Amino acid sequence: MCGIVGYVGNKKAIPILLEGLSKLEYRGYDSAGIATFENNKISITKDKGRVKHLQELLENHSSSSNIGIAHTRWATHGKPSKVNSHPHLDNTGKFCVVHNGIIENYADIKKFLMDNEYKFISDTDTEVIPNLINYYYAQNNFLQAVYLACKDLKGSYAIEVLCQDYPDHIIVVRKDSPLVIGTSNDGNYIASDIPAVLSHTKNFYLLEDNEIVEVYGNKLNFFNKNLEPISKKTEIISWDESAIEKNGFDDFMLKEIFEQPKTIRDTIGFKLDKDKITLDNIEFSKEFLSNISKIVIVACGTAMHAGLSAKATFENLCRIPVEVDVASEFRYKNPLVNKNTLAIFISQSGETADTIGALKIAKEKGATTLAISNVIGSSITREADLFIYTHAGPEIAVASTKAYTAQVTLLNILAFYIAQVLGYIDNKLIKSLKEDLFELPNKIETILENTEEIINISKDIYSAKDAFFLGRGIDYPVAMEGSLKLKEISYIHSEAYAAGELKHGPIALINDDFPVIAIVTDEVLASKTVSNIQEVISRGAKTIVITTENVSKAFNYIIKIPKTNQYLTPILSVIPLQLLAYYISKEKGLDVDKPRNLAKSVTVE
Numbered sequence: 297m298c299g300i301v302g303y304v305g306n307k308k309a310i311p312i313l314l315e316g317l318s319k320l321e322y323r324g325y326d327s328a329g330i331a332t333f334e335n336n337k338i339s340i341t342k343d344k345g346r347v348k349h350l351q352e353l354l355e356n357h358s359s360s361s362n363i364g365i366a367h368t369r370w371a372t373h374g375k376p377s378k379v380n381s382h383p384h385l386d387n388t389g390k391f392c393v394v395h396n397g398i399i400e401n402y403a404d405i406k407k408f409l410m411d412n413e414y415k416f417i418s419d420t421d422t423e424v425i426p427n428l429i430n431y432y433y434a435q436n437n438f439l440q441a442v443y444l445a446c447k448d449l450k451g452s453y454a455i456e457v458l459c460q461d462y463p464d465h466i467i468v469v470r471k472d473s474p475l476v477i478g479t480s481n482d483g484n485y486i487a488s489d490i491p492a493v494l495s496h497t498k499n500f501y502l503l504e505d506n507e508i509v510e511v512y513g514n515k516l517n518f519f520n521k522n523l524e525p526i527s528k529k530t531e532i533i534s535w536d537e538s539a540i541e542k543n544g545f546d547d548f549m550l551k552e553i554f555e556q557p558k559t560i561r562d563t564i565g566f567k568l569d570k571d572k573i574t575l576d577n578i579e580f581s582k583e584f585l586s587n588i589s590k591i592v593i594v595a596c597g598t599a600m601h602a603g604l605s606a607k608a609t610f611e612n613l614c615r616i617p618v619e620v621d622v623a624s625e626f627r628y629k630n631p632l633v634n635k636n637t638l639a640i641f642i643s644q645s646g647e648t649a650d651t652i653g654a655l656k657i658a659k660e661k662g663a664t665t666l667a668i669s670n671v672i673g674s675s676i677t678r679e680a681d682l683f684i685y686t687h688a689g690p691e692i693a694v695a696s697t698k699a700y701t702a703q704v705t706l707l708n709i710l711a712f713y714i715a716q717v718l719g720y721i722d723n724k725l726i727k728s729l730k731e732d733l734f735e736l737p738n739k740i741e742t743i744l745e746n747t748e749e750i751i752n753i754s755k756d757i758y759s760a761k762d763a764f765f766l767g768r769g770i771d772y773p774v775a776m777e778g779s780l781k782l783k784e785i786s787y788i789h790s791e792a793y794a795a796g797e798l799k800h801g802p803i804a805l806i807n808d809d810f811p812v813i814a815i816v817t818d819e820v821l822a823s824k825t826v827s828n829i830q831e832v833i834s835r836g837a838k839t840i841v842i843t844t845e846n847v848s849k850a851f852n853y854i855i856k857i858p859k860t861n862q863y864l865t866p867i868l869s870v871i872p873l874q875l876l877a878y879y880i881s882k883e884k885g886l887d888v889d890k891p892r893n894l895a896k897s898v899t900v901e
C-alpha cells in the first residue's frame with residue numbers, strides 16, 4: 297500500500313527520496329510524488345503512474361534541496377490521478393503533507409473546514425490534514441499545530457509535514473501505520489518500511505503510536521502523545537542490503553523461493569541446539585500451559601494458511617483445541633476467548649491492519665497474545681504480550697513464499713515446545729522431530745533442483761481460465777495456499793477444495809483439460825484422494841499430482857517430493873505450487889513481483 301520516504305541532512309534529497317520510493321514499489325501503488333524546498337519555497341512534483349515516470353518529470357529539475365518528503369499512493373479515496381496524488385497542500389500553500397492510512401472522520405473535518413471557508417481540490421481524505429494544521433497554526437507554532445490537528449483525526453495515519461516557515465524541518469507522526477527514522481552522520485532518513493533506506497543506515501528509531509518527531513538538521517526531538525519530550529533508543533537492524541536486491545534472479549519471487557533452504561535454517565536457528573527445544577524469547581511454565589483451554593490462530597491470506605497448516609500439530613501433540621480464523625472476521629465476531637486462551641497472531645509484515653485489530657480484541661478479552669512476525673519492531677510485536685520472529689529476511693515480492701514456510705516451521709517448533717513442556721512428547725520423539733527439521737533445507741534443495749517438469753506443466757496449462765487445487769487433511773491448507781498463489785500472480789481463477797467435497801458440487805465445473813492440481817502426501821488418506829482424482833480424470837480434467845507416494849501413472853503429471861515428518865510436509869509440498877504459480881505468471885508475461893490491485897502490506901481494513 298502507500299509508502300513514505302523523507303530526508304533531512306547534508307546530502308541532496310531528491311536522489312535519496314527517489315531511491316527510497318523505488319525500494320517501496322513492491323508495496324503496490326498507483327501514483328508517486330515528492331516535495332522539496334527550492335529557493336526556500338515548497339516545490340511539488342507528482343503524478344499518477346510509476347516512480348520511473350516521477351523520475352523523468354524530475355530529470356531537468358536542478359535541485360539543491362537537502363530536505364524532502366515523498367510518497368507512493370495506493371488509491372483509497374479518489375481514483376489515481378495527479379490531483380489525488382500526494383503530497384497535498386493546504387489552501388495557503390504553507391503546509392505540505394504525505395499520508396499513509398485512512399482518516400475515518402475526514403468528511404466531518406472537511407465540513408468543519410468548509411464552514412470556515414477552506415476549499416478542497418482533491419477527492420482524498422488526506423487533504424483535510426494540511427488544512428486542519430493551517431487552522432490551528434493561527435494560534436500555535438508548527439509543532440503544536442500538527443499535534444492539535446492529529447488529536448482531531450480518527451483512523452490510521454503516518455504523516456510527514458513540511459511548513460513554508462520552517463524550511464529545515466519535517467514533522468512526523470504515526471498512529472496505526474508504520475514509520476521509522478534511520479539515523480546516520482549524513483542525516484535522518486524517514487520511511488514507512490526499513491528497506492526504503494537500508495542502504496544508508498542500519499540504526500533505526502521505531503516510532504510508537506501517537507509519537508511526534510521534529511526532524512531538523514541532524515537533530516531529532518521526540519514527543520509523546522501529550523507533547524512531552526521523551527528520549528528513545530535506536531535499534532540495529534541486521535538485514536543485509538543484498539537481501540533487497542535481485543542478485544541475478546529475474547524476479548524477487550523466484551529469488552525468495554530459492555532462499556527457502558537458508559530461511560528455514562535461520563528460522564530453526566538455535567532453538568534445537570541442546571537436548572531440549574527452546575524458543576528465542578519465550579518460556580512457558582507447565583502451570584501456565586495447563587490452564588490454556590484453547591489456542592486461536594488469527595491472520596490474513598497466506599499467514600492464515602500457515603496457521604491452518606500447523607493446527608494439526610498443536611492439536612495432536614499438545615492436545616489443545618485450535619481454532620484458526622481470518623483476522624477481518626475474528627475482530628468483529630465477539631470472539632470466544634478469555635484468560636485461558638493462547639491467541640497467536642501471524643503476520644509477515646507485522647503491520648496488517650486486520651491482524652492488529654484482531655490482536656487488540658483478544659487482548660481486551662484477557663487472552664495471552666503471541667505475535668509471530670518477520671519484521672523486527674513491527675506494530676504487531678509491540679502490541680502483543682509475547683513475540684517470536686521468523687528469520688526469513690525482507691520479503692519483497694507481493695506473493696509471500698519464504699515467509700510462509702518460515703511461519704509453518706516456527707509454528708511447528710512452537711507446538712513441539714508446548715508439547716515438550718506439557719510432557720506429552722518424550723526425548724526420543726523430540727530427537728526425531730529435530731532430525732526431521734534439520735533435514736528440511738536439504739530436501740527443499742532437492743525440490744528446487746528439479747524445476748524442469750514444473751516449467752513444462754506451466755507451458756501446458758498457462759492459458760487455462762480456471763483451476764482446482766485438492767487435498768485432504770494436512771494437504772488441504774497447502775491446496776488453499778497453492779490456489780491463492782496462482783490467482784494472485786497469474787490471474788487464473790482457482791479454488792481449493794477438500795478433495796472429498798468436490799463431488800458435492802464443484803465437480804460440475806470440470807470439463808476437458810480443466811487443470812486439477814492435487815496434493816497427496818498423507819499416507820493414510822492417499823488412496824482416497826487418488827480416487828477423487830480419478831473422478832475428475834473421468835470428466836476430462838488435466839491432473840497434476842504433487843506427492844510423496846508411489847501413485848498411479850494415469851495422471852498427466854506427477855511431481856515427487858521427499859518424505860518427511862507428516863507435520864512438516866506442508867513446508868515441502870508447497871514449494872512446487874509456488875514454482876508453478878511463478879512459471880505460469882512468467883509464461884503469461886505478467887509482472888510477477890507486483891501483481892495488479894495487490895499490496896504487500898495491507899495497512900487498511
Ligand code: AGP
Nearest residue numbers: 597598599643644645648695696
Ligand atoms: C500472500 O501471497 C499475500 N500477498 C497476502 O495474502 C498476505 O499473506 C496477507 O496480506 C497477510 O500479510 P501479512 O503476513 O504481512 O500480515
